[in-house]
Amino acid sequence: MPRGVPREINVRILEGEGVTKYFGGLAAVSNVDFHVDEGEIVGLIGPNGAGKTTLFNLISASLVPKPGVIKFKGENITGKKPYQICRMGVARTFQMVKIFTNMPVLENVRLGSFFGTLPGMSSADIAREAAELLEFVGLSAMSATPAKDLTLANQKRLEVARALATRPELLLLDELMAGLNATEMAQAMELVKRIRDKGITIVMIEHVMKAIMSVCERIIVLHHGEKIAEGTPREIANSKKVVEVYLGEQADAGS
Amino acid sequence: MDITTFTSNKRFQIWGISLLVVLAALATLPQWVGSYYVVLLTFILMYILITVSWTIFSGPTGYMSLASAAFFGVGVYTSAILFPMTGAVLPLPLIIVIAGIISFILGLLVGALTLRLKGIYFAIFTFGLVLLIQRFLLWFEMNITATRGRFVATLDNNYIYYVMLVIFVATLLTAYFIRRSRFGLALQSIGENEEAAAHIGINVTLVKVIIFAISAVFMGAAGAIMASKLIYIDPYIAFNPLLSFMPVLMAIFGGLGQFYGPIIGAAVFAYLQEFLKTEFPFAYMFTFGLVLVMVMVFMPSGLVGMIQRLLASLKEGPQEKSTPSWTLIFSFLFGILGGLVSWFIFRERRGARVHLKVGGVVTIIVIAFYLILLLLAYLGELRSGYFGI
Ligand SMILES: Nc1ncnc2c1ncn2[C@@H]1O[C@H](COP(=O)(O)OP(=O)(O)OP(=O)(O)O)[C@@H](O)[C@H]1O
Numbered sequence: 001m002p003r004g005v006p007r008e009i010n011v012r013i014l015e016g017e018g019v020t021k022y023f024g025g026l027a028a029v030s031n032v033d034f035h036v037d038e039g040e041i042v043g044l045i046g047p048n049g050a051g052k053t054t055l056f057n058l059i060s061a062s063l064v065p066k067p068g069v070i071k072f073k074g075e076n077i078t079g080k081k082p083y084q085i086c087r088m089g090v091a092r093t094f095q096m097v098k099i100f101t102n103m104p105v106l107e108n109v110r111l112g113s114f115f116g117t118l119p120g121m122s123s124a125d126i127a128r129e130a131a132e133l134l135e136f137v138g139l140s141a142m143s144a145t146p147a148k149d150l151t152l153a154n155q156k157r158l159e160v161a162r163a164l165a166t167r168p169e170l171l172l173l174d175e176l177m178a179g180l181n182a183t184e185m186a187q188a189m190e191l192v193k194r195i196r197d198k199g200i201t202i203v204m205i206e207h208v209m210k211a212i213m214s215v216c217e218r219i220i221v222l223h224h225g226e227k228i229a230e231g232t233p234r235e236i237a238n239s240k241k242v243v244e245v246y247l248g249e250q251a252d253a254g255s
Numbered sequence: 256m257d258i259t260t261f262t263s264n265k266r267f268q269i270w271g272i273s274l275l276v277v278l279a280a281l282a283t284l285p286q287w288v289g290s291y292y293v294v295l296l297t298f299i300l301m302y303i304l305i306t307v308s309w310t311i312f313s314g315p316t317g318y319m320s321l322a323s324a325a326f327f328g329v330g331v332y333t334s335a336i337l338f339p340m341t342g343a344v345l346p347l348p349l350i351i352v353i354a355g356i357i358s359f360i361l362g363l364l365v366g367a368l369t370l371r372l373k374g375i376y377f378a379i380f381t382f383g384l385v386l387l388i389q390r391f392l393l394w395f396e397m398n399i400t401a402t403r404g405r406f407v408a409t410l411d412n413n414y415i416y417y418v419m420l421v422i423f424v425a426t427l428l429t430a431y432f433i434r435r436s437r438f439g440l441a442l443q444s445i446g447e448n449e450e451a452a453a454h455i456g457i458n459v460t461l462v463k464v465i466i467f468a469i470s471a472v473f474m475g476a477a478g479a480i481m482a483s484k485l486i487y488i489d490p491y492i493a494f495n496p497l498l499s500f501m502p503v504l505m506a507i508f509g510g511l512g513q514f515y516g517p518i519i520g521a522a523v524f525a526y527l528q529e530f531l532k533t534e535f536p537f538a539y540m541f542t543f544g545l546v547l548v549m550v551m552v553f554m555p556s557g558l559v560g561m562i563q564r565l566l567a568s569l570k571e572g573p574q575e576k577s578t579p580s581w582t583l584i585f586s587f588l589f590g591i592l593g594g595l596v597s598w599f600i601f602r603e604r605r606g607a608r609v610h611l612k613v614g615g616v617v618t619i620i621v622i623a624f625y626l627i628l629l630l631l632a633y634l635g636e637l638r639s640g641y642f643g644i
């Protein structure tokens with residue numbers, strides 16, 4: 001619950017308290033507190049192995065935090081199953097695309113509506129919605145193509161469409177831009193903004209600074225599993241600590 | 256379950272009508288043919304229904320279950336206990352239902368315990384279950400009930416046939432509707448990417464366990480009616496491990512891509528098996544194995560897949576005619592060799608005149624198989640590099 005802040009301005013859609021995950025002796029995510037407000041686009045950055053994907057896995061219930069609590073819309077969702085999290089309104093994409101490669105594009109999206117939403121949608125509704133979503137991500141022309149025949153950029157779009165088909169309120173995007181060329185990246189950034197305009201809150205992991213800085217309203221920085229900074233893109237870009245551990249490295253790499 | 260969304264109406268009608276015709280033929284069959292064929296057909300129906308029920312779960316998910324023999328065996332034992340020669344405890348239809356329910360519960364238990372295992376581990380554990388129950392029963396029968404085996408009340412062949420037919424139809428309908436339902440879609444997506452399936456709202460565990468248990472029902476029911484055909488049963492007979500592998504092989508033989516693939520595969524296979532078993536009792540396991548290996552290597556999409564592609568290439572004319580690769584020629588030679596080997600093997604086992612016939616037929620089957628392959632190669636069916644070399 002927001003503390004001392006008027007509700008209608010800052011509604012916390014997602015909150016984490018002391019979220020921790022150990023793999024053997026390695027603290028992949030360590031005592032991280034975070035929150036996401038409704039309607040925001042939040043960036044999650046950090047060097048390789050910082051624990052970003054692990055944090056997504058914890059939110060989407062692939063993994064269970066130990067210890068730690070994750071709340072969605074004020075409700076404690078720790079220990080729920082992935083399908084329950086999805087039906088509550090949290091959808092995700094994967095760093096390595098995980099689409100149903102042998103099914104046609106349209107079928108991938110229909111599956112999202114079929115299972116991700118509450119029962120009661122008619123097949124006609126589902127078909128119409130799937131077609132609309134393909135239009136939305138720009139895959140209408142390929143609705144009958146087997147998903148495996150798509151380019152990486154299109155596979156990523158498909159994965160986004162499938163996630164949207166579950167009618168999420170919160171969308172977790174894991175490195176949507178990775179592997180895309182400049183044009184595709186621009187399209188992807190535009191897509192992210194259009195998703196937000198639909199009223200969906202977004203948390204995105206990204207290594208591409210340009211994308212993060214221009215799209216996100218707030219950025220959380222992880223390093224060795226710990227949250228080392230949080231703030232507006234400007235604050236992050238000027239944070240000495242962040243520049244030291246991460247952005248300096250990025251600047252060296254030329255991105 | 257909205258069927259029309261997944262099937263175009265015309266397809267559905269064609270299938271419906273042909274199914275009714277086949278059903279009518281099957282239902283009136285005992286009036287035209289002798290009891291040998293009724294019995295043979297009972298076996299064939301049994302193999303088909305076991306294969307189809309195996310396919311319900313294992314087909315789309317890719318989880319290779321080897322528990323079939325356990326579910327079948329549970330059915331057999333249910334009958335043995337409730338329908339002994341000394342007098343039936345309950346009416347047979349009720350016993351069959353009970354057998355189905357017990358198999359369902361066993362399926363739920365096994366599913367809940369083993370379905371988090373992946374790949375070969377799942378196969379091994381399910382197979383272990385067969386042996387576990389078999390051993391346990393063996394111990395139980397010897398030490399607790401002090402019975403070596405049990406005798407089941409016999410029934411009229413036609414009666415067994417009709418009961419099998421009813422189970423058969425129930426299996427086919429269930430398989431069809433599951434495949435066309437959202438459960439079918441869920442199973443397919445689980446087979447493609449289980450993690451993604453979970454994250455788009457599919458209760459992966461529940462779907463897997465329920466469908467696994469449903470597929471067990473029919474195997475149990477088939478076992479219950481088959482018991483009275485077997486007459487004498489003991490744990491070895493009831494829990495025959497071969498029955499765990501049979502459906503896998505038959506389904507792969509027919510092809511898992513289409514609904515009717517496993518049906519056709521099991522029908523051909525079961526007939527072949529009965530034929531080989533009676534005509535060539537010694538050659539049968541060997542030929543069986545040989546044909547299977549060849550099917551797996553050369554027809555990865557099964558009989559139906561191969562025929563479909565053959566028809567397609569006949570319709571469109573030979574596509575990019577390729578000369579058979581050296582692997583194909585090699586396999587052809589191997590086939591002849593295989594035939595010759597089988598010929599020599601059977602020669603030692605039997606009297607001189609019989610073995611010639613046996614070996615000859617086996618060799619002809621093997622060679623014919625390879626000739627077909629060669630023909631397919633010319634039709635552009637098998638392109639060079641097809642074998643991954
Ligand atoms: N399932 C797992 N088992 C063991 N260790 C894991 C597992 N998943 C992640 N890790 C480890 O946890 C750490 C954090 O991994 P994670 O994938 O969350 O990093 P990331 O920030 O997403 O990195 P990248 O930018 O490379 O995607 C890494 O050291 C990784 O090796």
Ligand SMILES: [Mg+2]
Nearest residue numbers: 052053054095
């Ligand atoms: Mg990652």
